Amino acid sequence: MGTVLSAADLRKGLKLEIDGEPYLVVDFEFSKPGKGQALYRCRLKNMITGAQFDRTYRSGDKFNGADLEEQDMQFLYEQGDKYHFMSTSTYEQLELTGDQVGDARNYLTENLMVGMLLFQGRPIGINLPNFVELKVLQADPWIKGDTASGATKPVTLETGFVVQVPLFIEEGQVIKLDTRTGSYVEKVKSA
Amino acid sequence: MDWKHHSPSRHTLLAARASIIRAVRDFFHGEGFLEVQTPLVTRSPAPEPHIDAVTVESGKYLATSPELFMKRLLASGFDKIFQIAPVFRKGERGRIHHPEFTMLEWYRLHADYGDLQGDCRRLLESVHDAMLNDSQGQWAEDRSALKEPWDVYTVRDAFSRFAGWTPGPDTDQEAFEVALVEKVEPRLGFPSPCILKDYPANQAALARLKPQDPSVAERFELYWKGIELANGFSELTDPREQRERFEAANALRVRNGLLPYPMPEEFLETLTELPPCAGIAMGVDRLVMVLTGAPDLDAVVAFPPACP
Numbered sequence: 340m341g342t343v344l345s346a347a348d349l350r351k352g353l354k355l356e357i358d359g360e361p362y363l364v365v366d367f368e369f370s371k372p373g374k375g376q377a378l379y380r381c382r383l384k385n386m387i388t389g390a391q392f393d394r395t396y397r398s399g400d401k402f403n404g405a406d407l408e409e410q411d412m413q414f415l416y417e418q419g420d421k422y423h424f425m426s427t428s429t430y431e432q433l434e435l436t437g438d439q440v441g442d443a444r445n446y447l448t449e450n451l452m453v454g455m456l457l458f459q460g461r462p463i464g465i466n467l468p469n470f471v472e473l474k475v476l477q478a479d480p481w482i483k484g485d486t487a488s489g490a491t492k493p494v495t496l497e498t499g500f501v502v503q504v505p506l507f508i509e510e511g512q513v514i515k516l517d518t519r520t521g522s523y524v525e526k527v528k529s530a
Numbered sequence: 531m532d533w534k535h536h537s538p539s540r541h542t543l544l545a546a547r548a549s550i551i552r553a554v555r556d557f558f559h560g561e562g563f564l565e566v567q568t569p570l571v572t573r574s575p576a577p578e579p580h581i582d583a584v585t586v587e588s589g590k591y592l593a594t595s596p597e598l599f600m601k602r603l604l605a606s607g608f609d610k611i612f613q614i615a616p617v618f619r620k621g622e623r624g625r626i627h628h629p630e631f632t633m634l635e636w637y638r639l640h641a642d643y644g645d646l647q648g649d650c651r652r653l654l655e656s657v658h659d660a661m662l663n664d665s666q667g668q669w670a671e672d673r674s675a676l677k678e679p680w681d682v683y684t685v686r687d688a689f690s691r692f693a694g695w696t697p698g699p700d701t702d703q704e705a706f707e708v709a710l711v712e713k714v715e716p717r718l719g720f721p722s723p724c725i726l727k728d729y730p731a732n733q734a735a736l737a738r739l740k741p742q743d744p745s746v747a748e749r750f751e752l753y754w755k756g757i758e759l760a761n762g763f764s765e766l767t768d769p770r771e772q773r774e775r776f777e778a779a780n781a782l783r784v785r786n787g788l789l790p791y792p793m794p795e796e797f798l799e800t801l802t803e804l805p806p807c808a809g810i811a812m813g814v815d816r817l818v819m820v821l822t823g824a825p826d827l828d829a830v831v832a833f834p835p836a837c838p
Contacts, residue, residue: 347621369624372715373751373761374735375707376580377621395708399786 342404346379346396354386354405361386361405361458386456387463405458409466412455414447422447424455424465433462440464445500446471446518467518472527473497478510538668538822543830546661546669547818551614553660554634554814557653563610563636568599570616574794576736579782582620583791584629591791592618595811597736598797600637601765604807605800612636614814625826626757626816628835634817637809642764643737643748646810647725650752650760651680654723661821669821675721683718684728685746692717699731699745706733718753726751736772737763752812754820762810769801 344355353364366382379396386407396402412424412433420437422444433455437444443453443465454466478494491503496514504514504523513527538546558565575583575594583591593599596615603611617633638645655676661669683691690696693713697706718724727750731739734747748764766772773793780790818830828834 369622369627370711371580371622371624371627372707372710373729373758374578374580374733375703375710378707378711380711393712395712397704 344402344404346377346398346400349379349381349396354407355383356403356405357383361407361463365391386458406460408457409454410457412453412465414449414451414453416449417444417447424453424462426455427452435462435465442521443467443518445496445498445521446473446516447498448473469517469519470515470524471518472513472515473500475504475508475510475512475514478504478508481506481509540829542665542668543818543822543824544832546665546822547830549661549664550657550818550821551632551814553657554614554653556660557656558612558636560656561610561649563612564608566600566603566608566611566613567615568596568603568613569593572599574598574792574797576794577776577779577783577791578735579779579786582788584618584620589792594619595633596635597809597811598794600635600809601804601807602797602800604637604639604809605804609639610637623835626819628815628827628831630835631827632814634812634814635809637765637807639805639807641808642806643727643750643762643808646762646808647682647727647750647752649810650723650725650762650812657817658821671823672721672821676723678722680722681718681724683724683726685726685730686728688714688718688726697730701730701732703732706730715753715758716756719755719757721755723752723754723759726753734766734775735761735763736766736775738766738768757816757820758813759816759820760810760812763808765804765807765809767801767804767806769798772801773798 349364349367351364351367355362362383363386364381365384368380370378370380377398380393381396382391382393384391410426412426415423415425421434422437422440423432423434425432446467451471452468455462456464456466473496475494476497479492490505492506493501494504494508495501502516502521502523508514508526515524515527516522517524555565570593571586571590572593573589575591576598578594581594583594585591595617596613600611600613612635614632614634616630618630620629622629636649658672658676686696689709693709718726728740728746729749731745731747734749737747737749740746740748750762751758752760776793783790815827815830819827822830824830
């Protein structure tokens, strides 16, 4: 159980628990119409499913803060539909399902450090670093002078993720990706 | 105005604030009002269910509004008075709420809330003229919006139009307020200011009930760009009914776990002498915010209050 909070504690960024699930306050406004009572209008985001909805709280309302923590963990391997992670401090291992990992799977390579989100001690998902570096597994060769087909081409990365990159990127090269947008940032110079 | 790309400097905003306050004074002096000052420390703030006064010492509070003192002046023979004063309300902090803010109040003897609506219109035009003049035309965007006819909705019409239901005299207050905030207010006052009037009788506060239709009170609010700017009444002058409403407000406070306020006996006594009159309170900081297009109250005061 998280700490008991009241409506006056509400603000953007607060995490609370509703029906056993963790929610993040993504938007907040204090209202007090005319001679009326204080109303606390929130947009809430389910931290597991990402679904958003609006809820208005009143002065006397009480609720529980979400018991949520983030722990640094290393991605080990994928087997079947299970993704295995290990804490680098305690060597404790945890697993997530493919659904829990979601689109983050596109960026997971062995030994990548991620933030494991634990709700009431249970793993519910991961936060990726903003940028990752991935190797290009397959790319069509660049024919010099071929600019007619546009400025980008699709390549397949080592995780199986297909991304649009500039024409000069070749097989075997390493590129930097922004995990928040899924887009190409730059070519990483080979060591 | 496009705030993100042309955010005016703090100096410009405080200069606009000063122009607006001076223009408000000029307007009321021009209309023959007397400027008054009333105590900031009081033993009996108006018993309001949802307004919390700051205690300064045992049995003394900072004013949540100059209302009761101003009506006592009216009862003693003043006929047109106004005041610009700081007021204090505990725990109110948000984009358009500060626990300490500047209130403009004005009162007219032998007038009703319709007269006040006319005052609002002339006041805003006059203030905007002065603001344009002082700034060499910087704030010109709202010019035509102020000159256009203003929308006037009864609470019933506005609710049926924007919330999809019609409140009656006994409508649940909480349901009323939630719908007002979520559905109605965001639609009011675009591009011209708008009057929302004739509140359900159980939301009358210190307003008299409409003689032709006692299911509603002669209370109105002025909105512009979705922001509530002012709350005006044809004042309730019946001491017995006023006492009952104060008692009901105090009872509601106790039910909500709040301390009741002492009954304002001196005010209730003078109410027997009070002729028909009308009065209104306007938030000066909000007026500056809306006229300058500022995103919040913090932008238009010299020292924003600390967050709780």
